[in-house]
Amino acid sequence: MEFDVVVIGGGLAGLSCAIRLAEQGKRCGVVSAGQGALFFSSGSLDLLSRLPDGTPVTAPLEALDELARQAPRHPYSILGADTVAALARDSQALLARCGIPLFGRGAQNHYRITPLGTRRATWLSPEDIPVTELGQTLPWEKVLVAGIEGFLDFEPHLVAGSLATEQGIEAGAAYVHLPALDPLRNNPSEFRAVNIARVLDIAKNTQALAEELNRLAGDAQCIILPACIGLDGPAPLEQLRAAVGRPVRLLPTLPPSLLGLRIFQALRQRFCRLGGVFMPGDRVLKAEFDGRRIAGVYTRSHTDIMLRAQQVVLAGGSFFSNGLMADRDRIYEPVFGADVWGHADRGEWGRAGFFEPQPYLQFGVKTDHRLRALLNNEPVENLYAVGAVLGGYDPLQQGCGAGVSLISALHAAQRIALSLKETA
Ligand SMILES: Cc1cc2nc3c(=O)[nH]c(=O)nc-3n(C[C@H](O)[C@H](O)[C@H](O)COP(=O)(O)OP(=O)(O)OC[C@H]3O[C@@H](n4cnc5c(N)ncnc54)[C@H](O)[C@@H]3O)c2cc1C
Known part of the structure; x- marks a missing residue:
């Protein structure tokens, strides 16, 4: 099977990237092992609600310079404030094209009411909440x-x-x-x-x-x-x-979350209507390398038939979705063995206080400034990492999970479209 792009993971990040590429006529396949975080989410999409030092954020784009100072490894800091601002707008436009009605004013935060009746700052919310x-x-x-x-x-x-x-x-x-x-x-x-x-x-x-x-x-x-x-x-x-x-x-209720599920359904429908190939319940197990490029990937269901692709996107999510894994003394990315931000000392992975920011939430794949995954400190030429598999940020404490997924996904789509044009 041959694709322009194979995307590993059909969550918010993988589907947004695949939709953007399919909109430009690229032949995309999405392999998705299981239910992503959307099935468990509030349905509200966070851009940036809090800086690492705990300062609440009302206007996320205005806080990006300070974020870069406090968190230089954050995907927003890697991409730069101007790129993030442009892609935040593109993300809203993409969600609108998918027919997802959302409340939200530009890049200003608002409060959503939580299932406990309390308030939480967020960027975009389903119109029904x-x-x-x-x-x-x-x-x-x-x-x-x-x-x-x-x-x-x-x-x-x-x-x-x-x-x-x-x-x-x-x-x-x-x-x-x-x-x-x-x-x-x-x-x-x-x-x-x-x-x-x-x-x-x-x-x-x-x-x-x-x-x-x-x-x-x-x-x-x-x-x-x-x-x-x-x-x-x-x-x-x-x-x-x-x-x-x-x-x-x-x-929103406890999982499965109907509000998150509706976003997933709308994204998947748009991707399939654009001619994309969605492969649910399949898992990418390993890749075949050709020097510093990936020639294709092998999946559980396609056994020895390689999915060939010119470009590959890793959007497997974090520990929650098995996009990252941990054993006794190491954190690793299981498909490519990409370099990860982690901590050699297991004692440093978590903190005892339940409500304290947990260091392991910042673990994830390392990239260059284009978001190409690093392997032995060098970028793999045609492998982009997007969404929750990325390291350097804490989606919970900083309230930026969906924003990182959307913005990194659209950035990768932009870079891939450019390189496919160059090789055409
Ligand atoms: C429980 C939970 C609730 C959250 N709620 C919110 C919220 O309300 N608002 C918010 O802004 N953020 C929330 N987040 C943050 C969340 O990480 C992002 O918002 C975003 O949805 C992550 O999308 P993703 O596509 O990067 O990863 P995921 O949604 O995790 O998707 C990854 C997908 O890749 C698949 N996969 C993994 N490995 C492979 C493989 N080898 N082959 C094929 N497929 C594979 C997985 O099965 C999964 O479907 C939440 C996170 C969690 C864990």
Whole structure:
């Protein structure tokens, strides 16, 4: 099998890179072993919420010079402020072309309401979740937070308590009881957001939910629900809003996250419509080198048939997705054995304090300034590393996970398009 580009990993980074290349007519294959971080995410996309020294960031692009001073290995610092600014705009445009409706003003942060009812700064949020501009509160005086009876992944009283304290609004909590969900209750492990959505998305069940909410909501101006409706599109939520006659907002739940899943589905659909080849459930095991270039890769399902490519993108994610691995005394990248930022002393990998920044989150693949992966301190000529597999940043403490994935992916796509043009 022959491609212009093979992308290893079908998460946010791999798919964004592949879409950008497919949009330019390149023949791309994406090999994706399992579910990426989007399936577990809030659905909000972070650009930069905090500097390494803990300073909160309101305007990410204005903080990039200081970030470069504090974190010179950060992918944004490697790419430079101007490139990051241009690619942040390109990322928003790409998400819009994929039909993903997001709230967010340029490169300014806003607050999203978390599943605990607290606030967290972010860059872009699904339009269905409750958000406020920084320094502002929700636009309602009275809201109802409605949980689903028996659904343990969402605690409405906790959310309502936090909203009352942090937003200074009247927030009630209640549970809806829907007989249509009873068959799911028989197996608690089936009683998950995505399965609940499959039931609630059926029009007669959406109507029953609306009736139950109307009974409970009184004069609440807005209803907040766990994100358990609208799996395949906006129609069920629109039907619900019309039937309750007021805004309905969704909060992310524990995985699988419907809000993240919808982003994944939209990206994959766009890639496949552009003629891209998506290979789910397959894993790249090893590569064949031709000097300092990669000739192709071998996968679990294609066994001895090599996927040949002129350019290869490593977007395998971090430890969470097995894009990076650890054994007793080393951190390694399993496909190419690329150089990684790590720490020889295992005692330095983690810190005892649960809420402290964890050093291992900054471990990851080393690159040159074009994001080509390094092997024995030299760049591999046609191997780019993008997204969570990269080292030098902490997506959790710095609130920059999705931003790094999108921006590094689009940068690699740009470089690859240029080099394919040169060799054409
Ligand atoms: C649980 C969790 C929640 C998060 N929530 C948020 C959030 O709400 N907002 C935010 O901004 N950031 C969040 N992040 C940060 C996240 O890292 C990025 O936002 C981003 O989604 C990472 O995308 P990625 O494509 O780089 O990696 P991933 O999403 O991890 O995707 C990597 C993919 O590569 C595949 N893969 C790995 N190795 C191979 C191989 N050898 N062959 C084939 N396929 C392979 C994996 O199966 C996986 O599908 C979260 C991270 C985690 C772990």
